[in-house]
Amino acid sequence: MRQYVRPVGELHDVPVRDFVVPAPPSNISTPKKRKCEARQYEDRLYIKKPPNAFMLYLKEQRPKVMAELNITGSAAINAVVGKRWRSLSKDQQAKYFDQAETESCRHATEHPDWSTKENYGKKRKRTRNRTSSTASASEPKQEAQQAKRLCVTPAQTQPSSSYSVVKEPLKQPQRQPTVTNLPHQQSACVQLQNTQTTADAPVCQVNPVLPASHMDFSASASLASSAPVQLQKQAPFVSDTNEALLSVVEQLDPLLTSEQFQQPSSPLIGPQLSQTSLASPVYCALSTLYASPDTFFKNQKEPIGFADIQHDMWPILPVTPQPDTLSCSNTPKYSPISPVSLENSSPSKLLDSFVAPTECQPMSPVFSETAKYMMSLLNDLEPGPFAQHLQPSSPQAGWSSPESDQSCRPPNHSFLQTLY
DNA sequence: ACGCCTTTGAAGTGA
DNA sequence: TCACTTCAAAGGCGT
Numbered sequence: 001m002r003q004y005v006r007p008v009g010e011l012h013d014v015p016v017r018d019f020v021v022p023a024p025p026s027n028i029s030t031p032k033k034r035k036c037e038a039r040q041y042e043d044r045l046y047i048k049k050p051p052n053a054f055m056l057y058l059k060e061q062r063p064k065v066m067a068e069l070n071i072t073g074s075a076a077i078n079a080v081v082g083k084r085w086r087s088l089s090k091d092q093q094a095k096y097f098d099q100a101e102t103e104s105c106r107h108a109t110e111h112p113d114w115s116t117k118e119n120y121g122k123k124r125k126r127t128r129n130r131t132s133s134t135a136s137a138s139e140p141k142q143e144a145q146q147a148k149r150l151c152v153t154p155a156q157t158q159p160s161s162s163y164s165v166v167k168e169p170l171k172q173p174q175r176q177p178t179v180t181n182l183p184h185q186q187s188a189c190v191q192l193q194n195t196q197t198t199a200d201a202p203v204c205q206v207n208p209v210l211p212a213s214h215m216d217f218s219a220s221a222s223l224a225s226s227a228p229v230q231l232q233k234q235a236p237f238v239s240d241t242n243e244a245l246l247s248v249v250e251q252l253d254p255l256l257t258s259e260q261f262q263q264p265s266s267p268l269i270g271p272q273l274s275q276t277s278l279a280s281p282v283y284c285a286l287s288t289l290y291a292s293p294d295t296f297f298k299n300q301k302e303p304i305g306f307a308d309i310q311h312d313m314w315p316i317l318p319v320t321p322q323p324d325t326l327s328c329s330n331t332p333k334y335s336p337i338s339p340v341s342l343e344n345s346s347p348s349k350l351l352d353s354f355v356a357p358t359e360c361q362p363m364s365p366v367f368s369e370t371a372k373y374m375m376s377l378l379n380d381l382e383p384g385p386f387a388q389h390l391q392p393s394s395p396q397a398g399w400s401s402p403e404s405d406q407s408c409r410p411p412n413h414s415f416l417q418t419l420y
Numbered sequence: 421a422c423g424c425c426t427t428t429g430a431a432g433t434g435a
Numbered sequence: 436t437c438a439c440t441t442c443a444a445a446g447g448c449g450t
Contacts, residue, residue, distance in 0.1 A: 054427070073446070076426080082426075119443085
């Protein structure tokens with residue numbers, strides 16, 4: 001496999017280069033069923049939708065049902081699985097919603113500019129007719145609509161920048177970096193609470209994690225859900241990864257383990273704070289890294305693309321972004337509303353204080369300090385690579401870590417090694 | 421060769 | 436806002 005080396009930043013004034021493996025996304029289309037789409041987009045990659053919870057369940061259950069019932073027809077299998085799905089409890093289903101959120105987050109990281117809109121109308125005629133043979137009068141209209149969609153001009157279905165990377169020089173997305181212009185899927189992730197929400201300073205939104213509709217259902221499974229204590233108690237399915245990650249965040253933010261969070265129904269401040277903390281850019285970025293480190297680092301595109309993918313990643317990377325790798329467009333930047341004293345602030349307060357400025361600004365030193373502290377925690381969990389690159393960073397006053405939770409295991413992933 | 425079937429959920433579309 | 440449509444997976448079947 002070919003690899004390319006490109007500079008990604010500097011470390012202690014020493015240029016750092018990174019291998020870029022131009023591996024195609026894992027969710028490209030199969031040529032068989034995408035001929036129509038392929039006609040329009042030639043050999044451009046077709047990025048599929050991330051699977052939803054039921055699709056993940058379906059994938060898992062299909063071989064079981066096939067073995068149990070000795071049937072092979074997918075339609076029959078799907079009907080059986082659908083029935084089983086409906087018989088599952090909310091808690092049982094939550095496992096798959098959790099996985100779906102992870103997949104969605106990973107997908108959004110790999111394809112930051114992609115939305116389901118890209119695939120809309122790309123399949124051939126497909127008239128969903130639940131009433132079987134009854135040909136409705138609206139069918140011609142539907143067909144006409146679909147034909148219209150199928151015949152859209154390339155200009156109407158301008159591929160996003162993530163597509164363009166495949167064959168063309170990287171282009172700047174045409175959208176302006178206003179949050180309101182972000183695709184809905186991207187904006188679904190995180191909204192930092194307690195931030196200014198003026199017209200000039202929209203609510204910060206960072207990498208996608210989950211649709212809001214899940215936040216009331218899959219609280220235990222959502223990274224950005226409410227009640228972090230619930231997340232620990234009622235989510236035996238939470239992976240080792242998330243568990244370890246949670247332990248880091250809990251250490252990062254002592255508030256998460258304070259007594260007020262032991263009661264899910266207690267004060268309003270609980271969900272608010274927990275959502276902010278668990279949905280923080282750092283946590284979100286870390287979860288992305290943990291979820292798919294190889295993909296994340298291998299699928300880096302041009303520097304500007306990398307910055308676009310995850311500006312929030314820079315603070316936790318052991319490199320300093322070069323000025324020309326920072327993009328002023330399409331990526332919310334974070335800076336403190338007002339100078340925050342490290343001595344008197346917990347990380348959660350710091351994260352709360354970030355808003356998206358109206359123009360490109362340099363990395364917030366406060367944010368970087370937060371990230372450094374997180375790195376030190378990560379280093380404790382998995383000693384190694386970062387120790388030689390980061391100055392030891394002891395917790396500031398007010399950042400005192402709680403007693404480490406014995407149930408929180410260190411991450412099994414060796415993603416840190418992939419950095420070097 | 422490729423659309424249909426069949427399921428649920430997420431998201432897009434149009435009124 | 437609401438109803439409707441499309442697409443994710445998958446493999447046998449029909450055209």
